[in-house]
């Protein structure tokens with residue numbers, strides 16, 4: 001799968017931003033030449049707008065604005081840094097008055113946080129028009145309170161949106177036309193929903209899970225991992241609606257992060273052809289952890305609505321793929337994860353920082369005095385710095401313990417090294433964690449400090465940017481050792497901060513996304529305190545040459561893998577998906593009225609149905625895939641009409657078809673992918689394989705046995721002239737791996753010597769004689785019924801594509817179709833048979849794929865499920881009265897199958913299932 005490739009490297013060389021941008025331009029040109037629409041716009045969907053909003057004045061009773069500037073800056077929740085300045089003189093403020101009807105004044109300011117993502121997004125403005133869709137965040141009022149969202153009138157919302165039109169972030173150049181291309185699209189959320197979504201489901205359920213913390217470890221009073229899901233769902237739905245409001249054909253949509261995992265699917269439901277990428281900024285845990293999530297399937301299906309899901313690292317993408325396979329049973333192909341034919345590519349591309357900007361900021365005049373003050377304060381001592389959110393996953397406790405271990409194992413550092421640890425408040429910080437940190441700091445200082453030496457200096461506060469950069473610059477060593485972190489930008493900022501001066505090293509946790517790119521840092525397992533202490537010691541003692549050599553490599557990584565390259569690579573990746581899959585051709589949903597209109601007009605009609613996955617949903621145990629009452633009703637009613645000819649053309653053997661459908665007297669059958677036919681009203685089967693060399697069956701069975709022995713839960717289904725190896729109940733990854741090995745063996749060692757074809761089915765591998773296939777049966781039926789004026793043919797898997805191919809009747813420009821007599825083994829009985837002219841018109845041929853609209857198929861139409869096939873059929877025959885036919889008990893030996901996956905896992909013996917033909921039927 002593509003996700004194995006490092007998106008930055010091309011033949012091992014680093015790829016520059018200029019090259020990526022050239023690639024984008026040429027891909028866009030190629031797509032446009034192929035007629036793929038591209039609007040030149042990118043819609044970025046982020047949880048928050050990168051802007052905070054303060055409502056400075058509210059409408060009074062008379063409709064006149066009342067301006068009441070804040071006495072103090074508006075308050076802000078601890079997780080959401082507020083405006084740089086909310087005062088009316090702020091350079092970022094934009095007030096709106098609306099003539100005499102002025103009713104509100106909005107002050108807009110940049111929202112802090114997610115700097116890498118936002119700078120990446122903004123960097124795309126040089127070539128694309130950009131829209132950022134995001135929640136407004138809590139609306140600040142002129143007092144210290146926030147304004148409840150439901151008290152903001154429609155008019156005020158409109159005024160806010162009007163104000164957004166002229167908003168330019170402080171950091172962008174207001175004269176720069178490029179930035180004017182960014183539009184901000186607010187999502188308005190009810191307070192309860194917004195906080196249930198973020199503080200609830202995001203922070204209490206998904207965040208811990210994605211960082212390998214199951215919920216009982218986080219908050220004991222927490223009710224259930226599911227309790228805030230409705231808020232998550234409705235917030236995601238509000239985002240999807242807002243995207244649909246602003247969407248134009250040809251837009252590219254990038255959805256960001258774990259707050260919005262349902263959005264891709266919700267958007268896909270309303271905009272079938274949308275091109276959607278999803279970037280997950282957090283880690284993605286192993287399937288063993290993810291499977292604990294009560295809403296696991298909903299979340300995965302939500303993500304899989306995207307054309308491309310991208311993660312920070314290869315391991316996160318690997319975990320995601322394996323979770324989709326294990327939790328949902330989806331299969332992977334070389335193009336991605338296949339959900340009923342919709343393929344989602346999975347890739348990885350790490351976010352970087354805006355290296356140029358950080359380098360610029362670090363030289364700001366305010367920093368030097370702060371740096372010198374720090375240096376003087378700790379003169380003669382080495383300075384270790386750490387700056388983390390006070391969140392369990394950031395590993396502050398572990399870090400402090402490792403520092404204590406340093407002082408124990410290397411006592412020469414006592415009195416000679418200080419650790420400056422800054423913790424900023426996090427939404428999930430608990431008083432318990434804060435207390436633990438304080439106690440540990442007090443313990444270390446008590447144990448190793450003296451009147452003139454305090455080993456740990458802990459500050460629990462949000463640092464100003466200048467202070468932060470001064471701290472990074474003055475440090476002799478950075479220790480950044482989270483237990484899990486999606487990426488971690490502080491480690492990259494440290495490299496830039498150290499470029500001008502010490503080129504000092506950093507000790508980094510191997511559990512952060514960035515560590516794979518920062519192999520020249522001192523990488524540690526934060527749980528191994530002794531190793532962390534040793535790495536700190538090594539870093540503090542490192543000689544200048546080694547420091548410089550390591551720094552040079554790290555500096556190259558940080559300055560080439562920037563937020564700008566990241567954003568450009570994302571655009572390149574999504575463009576690379578265009579034309580590969582459903583983005584180019586979406587199979588439209590079957591038009592009910594046309595179907596019914598054509599049906600009514602036709603004097604003779606053919607119905608050609610596949611069985612598994614078309615008339616019956618796929619189930620775990622093949623013998624349990626029995627037809628529903630609705631399916632039987634539809635088949636019975638359709639086949640009762642003398643104008644209709646109904647066939648079931650299946651890979652199943654005759655015994656199964658007879659057992660479950662044999663009582664339908666007017667239905668014709670073909671079994672084993674065209675190997676056998678039983679015409680309607682007949683009891684006898686015609687065996688098209690009887691003169692064929694079938695000696696390969698034993699060889700194939702032997703190979704299948706070999707794989708069954710190695711694949712617990714798999715089994716063999718031996719039919720009359722075909723043989724199937726099933727692995728649906730096996731471990732999904734191992735099963736698929738073994739299937740590919742087995743397919744390889746069959747195709748490369750047997751298929752060229754034997755008259756066979758190897759078919760990859762739904763969690764199965766089938767082998768049948770090459771001389772028969774479902775398409776040949778369709779041709780035979782058509783040849784025998786040239787006067788048919790309507791054809792409905794439905795199927796769900798690759799073997800059914802042979803039927804659709806056989807029905808591609810109209811070569812371009814032709815209106816009349818002449819059909820030669822089929823010359824295969826399914827030949828009509830008369831070998832001298834002459835060509836026939838068909839009565840059918842192309843618009844009356846309804847080839848219908850069951851599955852996703854973006855599934856690759858030759859069918860003209862699609863429906864999504866077998867239930868929908870049946871519904872459409874029932875609606876064609878709604879006027880026919882129906883009395884269910886009593887099903888006869890069959891004498892067929894019950895097909896014995898493997899039990900469920902777990903039970904199957906216990907089975908040791910490989911299983912071969914042999915079915916026997918029914919009573920008098922001779923196959």
Ligand SMILES: O=P(O)(O)OC[C@H]1O[C@H](O[C@H]2O[C@H](CO)[C@@H](O)[C@H](O)[C@H]2O)[C@H](O)[C@@H](O)[C@@H]1O
Nearest residue numbers: 611612618619620621622625650651728762764
């Ligand atoms: O041509 P079809 O009628 O679609 O039959 C194809 C194969 O279907 C059966 O296997 C598949 O369906 C099972 C029941 O849902 C499922 O458990 C299995 O994993 C699928 O591969 C059947 O057992 C095969 O003999 C057919 O060839």
